[in-house]
Amino acid sequence: xxxxxxxxxxxxxxxxxxxxxxRIGRIIEHRGPDDEGxxxxxxxxxxxxxxxxxxxGGGHQPIANEDETLWVVCNGxxxxxxxxxxxxxxxxxxFRTGSDTEVLVHLYEEHGLEFVKKLRGxxxxxxxxxxxxxxxxxxxxxxxxxxxxxxxxxxxxxxSEIKGILEADVPRRVDLQALHEYLALGxxxxxxxxxxxxxxxxxxxxMVVENGQVQVRKYWDVRFDQVEDRPExxxxxxxxxxxxxxVRLRLISDVPLGAFLSGGIDSSAVVAAMxxxxxxxxxxxxxxxxxxxxxxxxxxxxxxxxxxxATDHHEIIVRPQVKELLPKLVWHMDEPIADSAFITTFxxxxxxxQSVTVILSGVGGDELFGGxxxxxxxxxxxxxxxxxxxxxxxxxxxxxxxxxxxRHSGWKNYSRLANSFVETAELAPADRYLSYVTLFAPxxxxxxxxxxxxxxxxxxxxFAECAGADDLGRCIYVDLKTSLPDxxxxxxxxxxxxxxxxxxxxxxxxELVELTSRMPSHLKVRGLTMKYLLKKAVAPWLPxxxxxxxxxxxxxxxxxxxxxxxxxLVRDTLSEEAVRRRGLLxxxxxxxxxxxxxxxxxxxxxxxxxxxxxxxxxRTFIDASAxxxxxxSARLASAV
Numbered sequence: 001x002x003x004x005x006x007x008x009x010x011x012x013x014x015x016x017x018x019x020x021x022x023r024i025g026r027i028i029e030h031r032g033p034d035d036e037g038x039x040x041x042x043x044x045x046x047x048x049x050x051x052x053x054x055x056x057g058g059g060h061q062p063i064a065n066e067d068e069t070l071w072v073v074c075n076g077x078x079x080x081x082x083x084x085x086x087x088x089x090x091x092x093x094x095f096r097t098g099s100d101t102e103v104l105v106h107l108y109e110e111h112g113l114e115f116v117k118k119l120r121g122x123x124x125x126x127x128x129x130x131x132x133x134x135x136x137x138x139x140x141x142x143x144x145x146x147x148x149x150x151x152x153x154x155x156x157x158x159x160s161e162i163k164g165i166l167e168a169d170v171p172r173r174v175d176l177q178a179l180h181e182y183l184a185l186g187x188x189x190x191x192x193x194x195x196x197x198x199x200x201x202x203x204x205x206x207m208v209v210e211n212g213q214v215q216v217r218k219y220w221d222v223r224f225d226q227v228e229d230r231p232e233x234x235x236x237x238x239x240x241x242x243x244x245x246x247v248r249l250r251l252i253s254d255v256p257l258g259a260f261l262s263g264g265i266d267s268s269a270v271v272a273a274m275x276x277x278x279x280x281x282x283x284x285x286x287x288x289x290x291x292x293x294x295x296x297x298x299x300x301x302x303x304x305x306x307x308x309x310a311t312d313h314h315e316i317i318v319r320p321q322v323k324e325l326l327p328k329l330v331w332h333m334d335e336p337i338a339d340s341a342f343i344t345t346f347x348x349x350x351x352x353x354q355s356v357t358v359i360l361s362g363v364g365g366d367e368l369f370g371g372x373x374x375x376x377x378x379x380x381x382x383x384x385x386x387x388x389x390x391x392x393x394x395x396x397x398x399x400x401x402x403x404x405x406x407r408h409s410g411w412k413n414y415s416r417l418a419n420s421f422v423e424t425a426e427l428a429p430a431d432r433y434l435s436y437v438t439l440f441a442p443x444x445x446x447x448x449x450x451x452x453x454x455x456x457x458x459x460x461x462x463f464a465e466c467a468g469a470d471d472l473g474r475c476i477y478v479d480l481k482t483s484l485p486d487x488x489x490x491x492x493x494x495x496x497x498x499x500x501x502x503x504x505x506x507x508x509x510x511e512l513v514e515l516t517s518r519m520p521s522h523l524k525v526r527g528l529t530m531k532y533l534l535k536k537a538v539a540p541w542l543p544x545x546x547x548x549x550x551x552x553x554x555x556x557x558x559x560x561x562x563x564x565x566x567x568x569l570v571r572d573t574l575s576e577e578a579v580r581r582r583g584l585l586x587x588x589x590x591x592x593x594x595x596x597x598x599x600x601x602x603x604x605x606x607x608x609x610x611x612x613x614x615x616x617x618x619r620t621f622i623d624a625s626a627x628x629x630x631x632x633s634a635r636l637a638s639a640v
Contacts, residue, residue, distance in 0.1 A: 002061065003031030003497075004073040004147075005159035006046040006126055007168070008135050010212045014154035016045035024164040025049050030332070031075070031160060031497045037061050039071045044128050044135065048073040053253055053358060053502055059099030066094050069130045070105040075160050076123035076145045077504070078103060079249040084118060108136070116206060116219050120249070120510065124160060124201075135209040141220045141510040142364075143190070143203030143485025146493055148334075150198045156209055161494075162198055162334040163621075170197065172622050174584070176449075179614075181458045183440045183448065186338030186610050187487040189458050194335050194617065203485050220510070222480065224466055224473030228518045232533070235523055238515060240537045246509040247273035250360055257358035258283030260348060260503075261311070263301025265531060265538065265547060266362030266371075270506055272541035274360065275309040284311040285352040285359070287344050289318055289557060301546060308543055316351045318344065323569045326613075330620050332498040336613035337491055338439065338606050340558045346495035353501045363488050364507035367479045368516040369534040370524030374436040375472055377429065429471040430463050437483065439607050448589045458482075472521040480513070559605035563598055570594060570608065573615040582618060585611070 005024045007016035018040045025036050025047055032049030039046040039062040048061045062071045078084075081100035084107065089095065093106040100121075107115035108127055113136065122144035127136040137158055139147050150157045150165050159165045166172065173196040178188045190200035201207055204220035230238075247270060251257065259271050261284040274282045284306050288299035299315060306313035322343050329346055330336065352359050366372050427435065434457060435441075440448060442457070459478050466477040489508070496503040506512075516524075523533040535547050562570055572578065574594055579587045590611060597604040 002051060002073070002075045003028035003049040003160040003164070004047070004075045004124065004126055005164045006044065006073070006135075006157070008156045008209050009043050010154050010156075015042065016040065016155070018045060020168055021045055021047040023167045024159060027167050028159070028161050028164050030500050033500050035060055037073075039073075039128070041128075041130065043133050046071060046073050046126060046128060048075075051357070051500060051502060053077065053255055058097040059101065060097075061099075061101060063097065063099065063102050063105060065105040065109060070108060070127060071130070072101060072104045072108075072125060072127045074101045074104060074123055074125040075147075076121060076125075076140065077250075077252075077502070078119055078121040078123060079252065080118075080120040082252070113206060113208065113217070114219075122504070122508075126158060132210060137201055137207040137209070138219075139201045139203050139205060141204045142480065142489070142508045142513065144489050144493065144505060144508055146490060147201045148193065148198055149201055149207065151214060152197075156214065158201075162193060162195060163331070165198055166195075166621070173197070174618070174622065179584070180445055180449065182336065182614065183445050183610060184438055184442075184458060185482070185487075186439050186606055187483070187490070188335055189482045189486050195621075200486075203481075222477070222510075222513055222517045224469035224477050224517050226518055227473075227520050229520070232523065232536075235519055235533055236537045239512075239519075239533060242509075242512050242515050243269065243506065243537070244273050244276065246506040246512050247360070248277055249509075250504040250506050251277055253358050255357040256283070256355065257360065258285060258312075258352055258356040259360040260284075260352070260362070261286050261302045261305060261313075262362070263298040263303075263305055263546065264362065264549075265535065265542070266365030266507060268301075268305045268362075268542050268546050269365070269534075269538040270360050270362050271305060271309055271311065272538065273506070275311070281310055281312040283352075283356055284313045285348050286313070286315050287318060287348045287351075288315060301549065304543055305546060314351060314355070316347055318347055322347075323566050326569070327616055327620060329495070329498070330613065330616045333491065333494050333617075335490075336610070336617040337487055338610035338613060339487055339491060340609065341488070342491040342495050345492055346498055349496045349499040349501050349503070353499045356501070358502045358504060359496065361492060361503050361505050362507060363492055363505045364484065365531070365534065367476055367484050368507055368513060369531040370472065370476070370521070371531045371534075372479075373530075374433060375475060375525050375530065376528060377432055377436075377471075430474065433475050433478070434459060439610055444589070448586050449584065450586050470521050472525060473517070476517075476524075484508070558609055559597070559603055562605065562608055563600075569612065573612045574608070578615060582615065 009015045021038045029049055032051045034052040035050035037048055037060055046062050050061060052059065062073050064071050078100040081103045084103045085095065088103065088106045091110065095102055104125060104127060107118055111118065116138045121140065123140045124145040124147035125138050137147060139145065146160055148159055148162050148165055150170055157165050157168050175192060175194055175196040178192040178194045181192060182188045182194060188194050190202050193200055204218060206217045206219055208215045208217065259274055259282060261267050261271055271282055271284055286299055286302035289297045329342060333342060459482060462478040462481045463474055466474050469477060492503050526532040539547050574590055576587050579585050579590050593604050593607055596602050597608055
């Protein structure tokens with residue numbers, strides 16, 4: 001695991017400077033505290049920071065081929081490098097290290113730009129072809145590892161984190177189109193970032209820079225319109241075998257590893273598979289909350305799984321003092337995300353880093369197997385349509401709207417979800433899905449941002465790209481292209497890297513993704529049962545109470561905290577003075593959101609978190625220098 005960065009210069013007057021590489025390396029040192037390296041030649045400067053995982057002593061980067069006409073830096077892990085290497089050696093390639101990264105230069109020699117299709121892993125890489133003066137940037141299929149790019153006249157910059165690019169003295173401006181998208185979704189979908197002029201390389205894409213030209217190529221996509229008709233038992237066996245193989249590959253490491261354990265079915269299945277392959281207790285790490293936040297506390301379930309597999313179990317309790325952490329975590333995130341899971345992910349990663357360097361996570365299981373309540377729409381529709389029209393359209397909406405709604409309380413949470421469904425029940429499936437995932441509706445965004453009509457919805461292109469799939473397949477495809485890479489995987493990468501620990505996600509293995517894309521939707525969501533087939537596949541591994549328990553999100557009780565313990569944070573970041581000084585949001589809209597949430601009239605947790613994170617981001621990156629803050633050199637306070 002590393003941080004990579006570099007500059008390509010177009011023409012003699014734009015030759016990259018060697019002096020800038022150490023500056024970028026220092027700003028992302030947390031991604032690779034063990035080693036650093038660089039390669040500078042006419043037209044190119046490559047750099048990296050390394051967290052040593054495989055071939056700890058010999059895997060120094062950049063790595064070259066035999067005659068040093070190819071150089072590569074890579075952030076991530078190539079899980080099938082041990083399978084690829086023997087064939088490359090038979091073809092005459094000579095390896096100098098035991099590193100997984102070295103297979104990249106030899107694969108490129110054999111296959112050219114098609115080499116990325118041979119890889120199974122998580123990666124963001126930069127390969128320099130000396131003979132052609134060609135730079136190849138590539139990102140893994142699902143977007144597990146980030147890669148940012150800035151194009152300028154005369155040069156192109158790239159880095160694993162935006163703050164690395166900012167070290168090259170680039171202007172800092174808010175991209176207003178991206179701000180619309182952020183307020184719509186709670187994150188900025190690729191290829192945009194919230195920084196004007198800095199883009200994300202899309203997952204499953206390569207960027208080729210040659211002769212002053214930049215081309216972006218898609219090398220992978222997943223289809224949901226090629227469903228296979230197989231017996232249910234056969235699907236169970238195929239899913240079980242592929243998941244086991246995915247976990248096995250992610251146990252390759254020369255340093256200690258463990259697993260995040262929430263007590264949900266995804267992380268529990270990963271721990272069960274790890275225990276299957278391990279001859280010693282798996283190290284597991286869980287997070288919990290104080291008694292008043294019991295709805296979010298999953299420690300009893302995590303302990304149940306830990307006991308079932310006799311793991312070496314570790315726990316941490318989070319308290320509302322996390323407000324001291326937020327500015328630091330915003331700096332690590334690069335962009336704001338309105339998802340409280342970034343807090344819990346960092347804290348449990350920091351706990352795990354005390355004893356392991358690699359951690360496995362269950363992230364991605366919901367997207368593959370139908371684990372979100374928004375996927376229940378079609379099943380609920382069948383029951384909803386049985387109600388008389390007058391009940392559906394007049395009586396039910398009024399009753400539900402009058403109920404208190406807050407996600408930190410169990411029955412209030414279901415009231416909120418029921419109200420959301422009824423409000424959108426008459427919409428087309430794609431529009432209904434958009435309503436579930438949208439924070440601020442287009443008309444509200446236009447009012448909030450004071451700039452007229454909102455631009456087109458950012459997810460529309462992905463619905464169009466999978467028009468041949470059924471409704472559930474289209475929703476999952478959109479999630480795989482947007483919220484998974486740009487929210488969940490982004491925060492997982494940034495928060496684990498903030499603690500200098502590598503996170504691996506077995507569910508986000510492209511072969512498992514392709515397998516589940518061919519699975520009929522009724523095996524993912526059956527009636528009101530989510531993850532139907534996954535539960536059958538892992539039921540022999542897990543305690544029954546884990547398989548049958550209701551879903552909980554891996555987040556924090558932010559809604560309650562914003563009303564009480566984090567009240568000072570709300571008053572600071574969303575005060576009239578702060579909002580008017582920023583000059584981007586309408587104060588009256590912000591004021592109404594805060595007052596309604598505080599009075600428990602309606603749950604605006606995600607909306608308020610989005611606004612708070614945006615203001616903290618502006619203070620961190622737009623108002624001030626992105627240079628490492630004073631606290632950066634010391635270990636982050638745990639706030640627990």
